[in-house]
Amino acid sequence: METILRNRDLVSRDDASADLEDRGYQFGDGIYEVIRVYDGEPFLLDEHMDRFERSAREISLKMPCERAELLGRMRGLIAANEIATGTIYVQMTRGVHPRSQMFPPDSVPAEVTAFARPLDRPGAEQRNGVSAILTADMRWLRCDIKSLNLLPNVLARQTARKAGCYEAIQHRGEAVTEGAFSNVFIVAEGVVLTTPASNLILSGITRAKLLELCEACGWPVVERTVACQELLGAEEVFITSTVNEVMPVVRVNDQTIGNGEPGPVTRNLQKAFDRAIDGAADV
Ligand code: PDD
Numbered sequence: 001m002e003t004i005l006r007n008r009d010l011v012s013r014d015d016a017s018a019d020l021e022d023r024g025y026q027f028g029d030g031i032y033e034v035i036r037v038y039d040g041e042p043f044l045l046d047e048h049m050d051r052f053e054r055s056a057r058e059i060s061l062k063m064p065c066e067r068a069e070l071l072g073r074m075r076g077l078i079a080a081n082e083i084a085t086g087t088i089y090v091q092m093t094r095g096v097h098p099r100s101q102m103f104p105p106d107s108v109p110a111e112v113t114a115f116a117r118p119l120d121r122p123g124a125e126q127r128n129g130v131s132a133i134l135t136a137d138m139r140w141l142r143c144d145i146k147s148l149n150l151l152p153n154v155l156a157r158q159t160a161r162k163a164g165c166y167e168a169i170q171h172r173g174e175a176v177t178e179g180a181f182s183n184v185f186i187v188a189e190g191v192v193l194t195t196p197a198s199n200l201i202l203s204g205i206t207r208a209k210l211l212e213l214c215e216a217c218g219w220p221v222v223e224r225t226v227a228c229q230e231l232l233g234a235e236e237v238f239i240t241s242t243v244n245e246v247m248p249v250v251r252v253n254d255q256t257i258g259n260g261e262p263g264p265v266t267r268n269l270q271k272a273f274d275r276a277i278d279g280a281a282d283v
Contacts, residue, residue: 003080005073005090005114007064013261022111023104028149030110031055032091034072034242037083041282042074042093044077047205048242052090055146056110061094064109077116085121087243090114091148091161112250122244126270127264129250130166132230135159136201137170137177144199157181167239168211169231170253172200177227179239182247186226187265196223204238213272219265236263246270 001212002013023029033052036043049067056063063070074088093111097104119218138152156168157180168180176195180182183204192214197203214221231237237249237257246269257263262270 005077005189007112010076020094020095022093026099030091030093030148031146032148033138033172035088036242037086038277040084041278044205058145061110077114081116083116083118086118089118129248131251132167132169132249133160133163133165134253135168135170139170141199143201145216153180171228182239182241182244183239186231188235190233192219192221193226194223195226204240206242209239217272236266238266246273
């Protein structure tokens with residue numbers, strides 16, 4: 001039986017339920033994180049918790065406990081579910097209160113829910129590459145907040161799926177923003193390019209790691225706006241996310257990227273990312 005974290009308690013899945021008056025349920029009024037677990041250890045945990053707390057601050061949501069307490073409970077969750085390779089999902093909503101748009105009183109505590117589940121690394125897709133469609137970005141102007149409101153992302157991903165594609169790469173006008181659930185990189189004339197962090201994208205934890213690895217590997221990397229046409233004509237395209245890690249994109253719409261196989265820069269960055277995972281496990 002799966003064990004879930006409900007506020008302070010680890011409870012069995014069957015005993016865990018959400019209140020109908022939870023603001024996450026009614027308004028999507030809350031935030032979340034998805035954290036990778038390798039070898040039973042959360043990966044880039046501090047970075048994820050920094051972003052979680054930042055998202056909370058940006059929507060004036062008060063953490064109900066100290067970070068260390070929450071971390072202790074999340075580790076308890078990994079142990080209780082015996083997760084080796086998997087993910088932790090953690091969300092926090094603005095609590096339970098009779099439905100009203102206004103914030104509830106300060107005395108209403110945030111509701112924290114988390115689960116840890118096994119999930120293999122997507123090896124086959126990483127070796128072969130995946131396809132994507134380009135789709136108009138319909139989201140709000142605070143995509144830097146990892147909000148529970150994911151309706152446009154869900155719709156974009158479903159459109160991709162219907163087209164037989166893995167991811168939807170979103171754009172505002174001519175400018176690529178990010179995937180429905182990932183950040184986007186291209187390689188053009190040997191230079192790695194990615195959309196700069198702003199209110200229009202989620203500043204991905206994997207994206208930041210990749211930028212660091214590019215520097216360490218000596219690959220020229222530039223954060224600047226990427227046009228849709230540039231993406232379609234790129235030598236290589238890849239997406240990054242906690243779940244996908246470094247995922248080559250070999251086709252966008254009807255356009256084959258490069259020779260239709262994951263390119264050399266992407267391959268090297270995948271290897272560098274593997275080493276970062278192994279390195280974290282050695283610490
Ligand atoms: N998605 N952009 C969006 C819109 C995302 O939803 C995600 C992650 C990313 C990549 O961020 P990171 O590298 O920190 O995972 C970028 C998570 C995994 C999800 O919702 O499942």
